[in-house]
Amino acid sequence: MHIEPGSLLKTINSPEDLKKVPREQLHQVCDELRQYIIDVVSVHGGHFAASLGVVELSVALHYAYNTPYDQLVWDVGHQAYGHKILTGRRDAFPSNRKYKGLSGFPKRSESEYDTFGVGHSSTSISAALGMAMAAKYKGETDRKAVAVIGDGSMTAGMAFEAMNHAGVADSDVLIILNDNCMSIDPNVGALKAYLTDISTSHTYNKLRDDVWKILGKLPIGKRFTREMASKLEAGIKGMVNKSSNLFEALNLRYFGPIDGHNITKLVDTLKDLRDIPGPKLLHIVTVKGKGYALAEKDQTKWHAPGLFDKITGEIYKKKFDTPQPPKYQDVFGHTIIELAEHNKKIFGITPAMPSGSSLKFMMEKMPDRAFDVGICEQHAVTVSAGMATQGMRVFCNIYSSFMQRAFDQVVHDVAIQKLPVVLCLDRAGLVGEDGPTHHGAYDIPYFRCIPNMVISAPMNEQELRNLMYTAQLESTELPFVIRYPRGEGMLSDWRKPFEEITIGKGRKLRDGKDVAILSFGHPGNFAAAAIRELRGEGITPAHFDMRFAKPLDEELLHEALTNYERIVTVEDGTVVGGFGSAILEFMQQHGYKNEVRILGIPDRLVEHGTLKELHHECGYDAAAIAAEVRSLTTSNMAEAI
Incomplete structure (x- = not known):
């Protein structure tokens, strides 16, 4: 299904194209960008509400800054869809998060505009500060570094560590705090209350805005105006809202809060801040899911809703004739x-x-x-x-x-x-x-x-x-x-009386001949499916569900290694140092010489795709297990001849 971008958005293939758009038409760009995200995600899936909340910020950043020369770092990256669309990936965006398609997160190998690979939270300030320090060392005084971080990510210790360093590093870094009171679930803790206090202090914000308006009309130099404003700001913060001194106490010049959906205000503010040297923090207030009413109302549900009808808001769920096992x-x-x-x-x-x-x-x-x-x-x-x-x-x-x-x-x-x-x-x-x-x-x-x-x-x-x-x-x-894995339930009738499991004890599920499969965790179900297929071919491997990678069930291992010359281990983890490696270590300690094949996640980075696609690619789905057993059985027959 082809999804057509709006008339302005279809002309934007880079931030340079965006800069050609007249300032008064930026709101149209934002509207078209937001609609394009809704159209694509509703049909193809992906994270949703976070990117809708930063549409204006995405446009303003690429409009005001000289990206990719200026370094822009998105924290986590759930919210970077608008950024990707504006930086040459609009037509490829429907492949987002699909096998062999665009990554769902910023990725350095994907685009020069993705300055830092992310996926875990709270790394953006450290990364941007590192870039700013390097720029200073190289004498790139006109090069800027910007970190965009949400109030949820700001709760992590690493974010505070980075701000603590930024305040004394004397480097030109801008931290944009995107305050929407959400990460995936609603935010918790004292920081939430603190940011609410800042953003809702009407007296402080009115005084601050009045000071900037007055100084902006005075016939004095721009630098002197900023110096005066800074002193007056400090006084206002001390008198009116003492809690707003947290960032200032870390030696970060604090600006805001401002409306993160006012594109004109954002552009003006960012252009001004680009000319102010040193560490600084801009506090913007946004609504996660902005522009899609249902997402604004239930932001957790619409963080990554799957496929949905954009008109009715119906989230499509697979329909089954029989009860399905729980996740x-x-x-x-x-x-x-x-x-x-x-x-x-x-x-x-x-x-x-x-x-x-x-x-x-x-x-x-x-x-x-x-x-x-x-x-x-x-x-x-x-x-x-x-x-x-x-x-x-x-x-x-x-x-x-x-x-x-x-x-x-x-x-x-x-x-x-x-x-x-x-x-x-x-x-x-x-x-x-x-x-x-x-x-x-x-x-x-x-x-x-x-x-x-x-x-x-x-x-x-x-x-x-x-x-x-x-x-x-x-x-x-x-x-x-x-x-245990994501989703992947197996049993509809799962709520049965509890039974204690002896620590370090596995279980033998099937006897067999020649080959034994030792599985750890959920991939035992792949092994069971492979065995059912193989038994129809007259091949009868044994199956041991080991349950524990530490301590190992030594009694069960001695039985398997004594009775079966060939062993296949299966795990949903890296083959380097994992469950299969533990079996090899046990064999070495006890002098076993069995032939062993280790199946699991290979020693390389595995990209994104459906679980079915990735299990097949990595070679430990049912088909791969069956193929490995056939190979071992064939080699055994050849040796016998």
């Missing part, structure tokens, strides 16, 4: 409530993902025992550890890819102290259209190398429930990792 994250969300109703020591913690992780159910039902701590993975782990020292059983739910940010806390604050924190890794393995910044590829190796860790993965929803049940028992005394 793993929903099983987690309902199961933790069941467990908490019987165990008063259970708490839930998540860093800004209550909807994605489904901890929202517990937050609604038990608000005193489930908490969203903001985009603060490191804090989430250590606060969980602190609660564990007092006998609490904390389920700390963090996406696998985001858990990488809290590795040090897991080592020092959890593992060394042997605290029984339950680390639930949602989105483990390949995640699909979000691509390499979000794939949960590395958690098995980076946890497996830490002493005192239990690392588990369920093959289905019932196994997830039982692992959660086991993890909260008083007899479980070590940090307990449970990793």
